[in-house]
Amino acid sequence: MMESAETALAPAVQKLAPRTPAAFTGKKIAVVGAGPAGMACAHRLAMLGNGVTVYEARSHERMQAAPLLMLEEEGAQQELERLTSSGRVRIEHGCKLGEQVDLAMLHLSHDAVFLGVGLAAGRVLSLTGDDAPGLLDAGRHLAAVHCTEDLLALPVPHRAIVIGAARGAVDMAARLKRLGAHDVTLVYRHGLEADGYEEQTARASYVRLRAWASPLEVLRDERGSVQGVRFEQTRLRDGRLVDTGGFTEIAAHAVFKAVGRAGDEHCQRDDAASRISHEGDRVRVDPCLRTALPGIYAGGDCVAPGQGIAMALRHGALAAHTIHADLQS
Template sequence: MIESLKHMPQPSATSTELASHFTDLAPPLNARQAAIESARCLYCYDAPCTRICPSEIDVASFIRNIHDRNINGAAQGILKQNILGGSCARVCPTEILCEDSCVRNHDAEGQPVKIGLLQRYALDNMSIEGHPFQRAPSTGKKIAVVGAGPAGLSCAHRLAMLGNDVVIYEAQPKAGGLNEYGIAKYKLTGDFAQKEVEFLLGIGGIEIQYGRKLGENLHLKDLHAQYDAVFLGLGLGASRQLGLTGEDAPGLMAAVDYIAALRQASDLSALPVPKRAIVIGAGNTAIDMAVQIQRLGAEEVTLVYRRGFEAMSATQHEQDIAKANQVRMLTYAQPQQVLLDDAGRVRGMRFEKTMLEANRLVGTGQTFEIAADAIFKAIGQTMEAASLADPLAVVLKRDGDKIHVDAQFRTVLPGIYAGGDCVAPGQDLTVQAVQHGKLAAHAIHTDIQSKVEAA
């Protein structure tokens, strides 16, 4: 995946020095800080922070438990709704969700309760022996889950909790999905993603088979025949194309592939790092890529977006992180041509200036060039074609490039469900993928039990 950059130099800093650039973005609260912060919560009735939480965590309740020094109670309240609450506390965009809705977040005070950090405090400091939840009596049913990302893991855990046996099929050598391979290293540090997976599996009744990829060595028709139900938590594994000549040239690659290599690297000083880099995109992945390549030692990093700052899907908080890390951000510029040197490698990119004309983005005809040794595209993900290529999978109804599901996460094929980033509704957030998995598990369990009762 990172073969495209093999001709580039390695960082001049040591691995230890580079590792110091990827410590926690937001250091955890200590006990005193947590006590002070939890005391700021007004414990609102019908709290707006709870209403906006995609995973329906009772925010006021868990904060009250922290204030009362009932850390285990706070943790259990969180995990009951979001079994991946530890990672969500670190990566969830609280600045546009619960903390934005906090009643403390107004002009006079201007500082919401630090809900994300309090959630992390509760889960990092709980002292529950074993797993916090017990399995229900066995149903004798077995469900297949495809994909060990947040949606698949959440679905598997809830199904197991309800008394079902689950087999997860995962293409990668590790479980975790986006948490393991796609989140900036300074947001989810160390091996936290794997520890969280191990904790989740403590419920029992879940088996994970690695190296199993739908459309290659795993087929939906076989799963449909062998299991009582199938849940597809496929994510979006393929990067969109720019549609430009030279897109396959050495020096141009998908940002998610570099981020995955960075997260799995045991020696950061062995990674290829360009002196000058361009990142194309406007979402959190684009920000993550730009900031991380800067922290690895790139001398000049330019993030380019075809619209304005206000249209970026990356939150203002994320944009501020980029600016604080000396990332140059250019807006209203559309990629026009990949520039190559005599060896056929990337040497830069030509852009066309854009503008809004009657709320429609148009080119101005003016162009400019930016010199770069590498270009990272972060323009969105799509479904891998091979994933839905077998005879049964092609029957699935699609909404654009995503799988169509009903309100209970059922696809058009009986017994096959889907959730997370691969389905149409949602914001492509980790916390929402967890919620999809949880709700789908309840729908699967209910449907299976209804069949048993009808028989």
């Protein structure tokens, strides 16, 4: 699987490598792990104009004491340092997956997630084995939904929040209303599209719209059921989406994220790409490093253990271009 990804995409990735940072896209991506795959992905995503937050289990002091990681492209290391100092790449230390960092919450609060961690991630996230789940959690009313038809598999909530962007999210919110949800709020981290489609569709379906709000935390009651979401207000500053320090909470019995998956000429979906690997602890990905969970990508040791730093660096760059292309489609 990894050999086909290398063969099909590596030349295109090298050709598409940006020489200077692109204008901000407004997209926000979480990278889990500050190893070779994670930092290569973070660097390339930021160069493509995306906002990146890296979540790393090690403390700042431990990372400083570790051997220096060198990216492959000429000048990439210096560019990464500039991106970090300017805030395009942020590193949050002491954030261990499965403890301080929760995959479902990262998925809700970011446009995409890249897993650049080791084999232990598969066990922590329960991404391996015969019962490999998605982020679909109907019992706790927290779900990542690929398309509106997936809603039919869930109980209809009285109050719902849909987090997403573009037409897929507003269509999902409208479908929830038609299925019988009493109150549906559609939340955007940024402003509404200029063509007015979201506003018109939401008004026609009696869906509430809330722009400029980034999800921070799913609020739960003592039984673990969803009771709302806490958001931080956002705004554009110099073309970049930033947090303002203002907060708001919206009540809900369920929260959904509208996510999509785009294909391209190099990535032909097959049965193997539609599920998580059952081969030990390795996380299965398609040729473009997408996992079976829409909006979540992986590379490095968790998908190809023991292949070395050079492979992990290439995975990071490959995944960055896949993520960027999927989010722009």
